Amino acid sequence: MIIIIFIALICNCYGQIGQTICSDFYESECFQSGYCYWDDFQCNPQPCHLVTEQNACRTGGALQIGCKPVSYTPPQFVASCYSSAYTKQKIYLYRFISDLSPEDRFQTSVTIEQPSVEAMEKLYKLDLLSSSNFELNNILDSYLNQAPILIGEYSHPYYLERAIYESLQNVRDDLKIIKSERSDTMIKILELIDIYYQRLNTYSEKYSTFYNFVNFNHIHFKYLGFSFQNLIELSWTTYPENGFFSLTVIYPQIFGIQSAVSPIFMIRTTNQINLQYTMKWAITTTDFVQLRRIDLVSMNLYDAEYLPNCISGYCTVSVYGPGNYLFVTPTIPDNCSGITDLTLCILAKCNIVSNACV
Structure with a gap:
């Protein structure tokens, strides 16, 4: 009994x-x-x-x-x-598990000296996923201060990739920060992405890697183009000087952008070379679409000066130089009161009141 x-x-x-x-x-x-x-x-x-x-x-x-x-x-x-x-x-909502050792989990601060390999290795042991926004900003500042080492031969690209995707995941999932705080952190994340691509300049002529909601591609101009997961093709016929073309593919939904029908294509060229290239995007919707620019700090969208030609399942557009682009359905709003998906409402750093986004 x-x-x-x-x-x-x-x-x-x-x-x-x-x-x-x-x-x-x-x-x-x-x-x-x-x-x-x-x-x-x-x-x-x-x-x-x-x-x-x-x-x-x-x-x-x-x-x-x-x-x-x-x-x-x-x-x-x-x-x-x-x-x-x-x-x-949704693919953009999966959460990475930290690959830090158990003794390094939840370690969110450390005293960092002048740039050195030893200081860089200390940075690699910090837990960005569990950091508060204040701690995350301090860690990112330490990464930026280590730039001379991070772009050098003793820095492996994976650790910079991890710092980027973990920082983006942290910002996405922080339920307490407001839009202005997200903007402050995004400035530092974008600087870290620039450092990452500087490292790739001397690491490989052709490189790509995938992390669900953010993906990285880097290629020398001499290859005259590449494609990303059968979603977009980028190509050029000539280039004014030697350099690299970098494409960061980011899912805009992690920032609560509702109108997007494509990822964000964050394009950079060495020394901002004004390379002329063609974007060919495989259409994923039957709605009318437009090409927009996006400010990755404020998350504001603007009309792009380039008009795509959309026919036979593809939108093709000729573009010059660096920029952040995405295709959207222009009739769908992105302001808080217009967001109907409550998950996106949270990711946009808006508020939910009586089951509506405000």
Whole structure:
């Protein structure tokens, strides 16, 4: 009889995991729940992709109405949930797991000396994913101060790539920062991307790597072009001098941009050489589309001075020099009050009031 009662108690406790609504938690319980967060006043439900306790998204769970558990998650990502408004997890919402050693996890500050290989190696052990926005900015400042070493032969590109995608993930998932704070951090992330491509100039003539919501491509002008995942082709016939063409592909949804029908194509050329090239994008929508520029600090979109020719499943446009471009459906708004996807509302650093974005 005692054994039966003990088993029953275990089953009852297990059944309660993920079922308590967030507003019933005190602060310490809120942090430990795996599906709630504390906003200085009360405990609130996490956005689905930030949930780590999948029971909360299952039948009987506290978030069962708004979230569903991801059935399979690749090992490099955190197992989480996805919004019931979606049919599956969006590629831009997966969360990387830190590959730091256990003793380095949650280490978010260190004393950094003058630029040196030893100081660079200390930077590599800092946990950007768990950093507050204040700590993240300090870490990025340290990376920028180490630029002379980071562009040198002792720096491997992977560690810069990791710092970039982890910083972007941190900014995407920080529920407390406002737009101006995101802008301040983005300035530093963009500077780090520039340092990264300087490193690639001496690392390889042809290089690409993929990290879901941000991907990197770097190629010498002499190759006269390349394609990215059958999504976009970039080509040129001549070049005024030797140099490199760099393409960073970023999913605009991580910034809450609703109108986008393509990734952001962040294009850089060595010394801002005014290279003339052609972009050929494979159309992914039946809607009318336009090419827009985007300011990756303010996240404002502007009409591009180039008009694409969209026919037979492709949009082709001739472009000069560096720039940040994306294709959008111009009738879809990106201001807070016009965002209908509540996940994008959160990523745009807007607020949700009465189930509407404001």
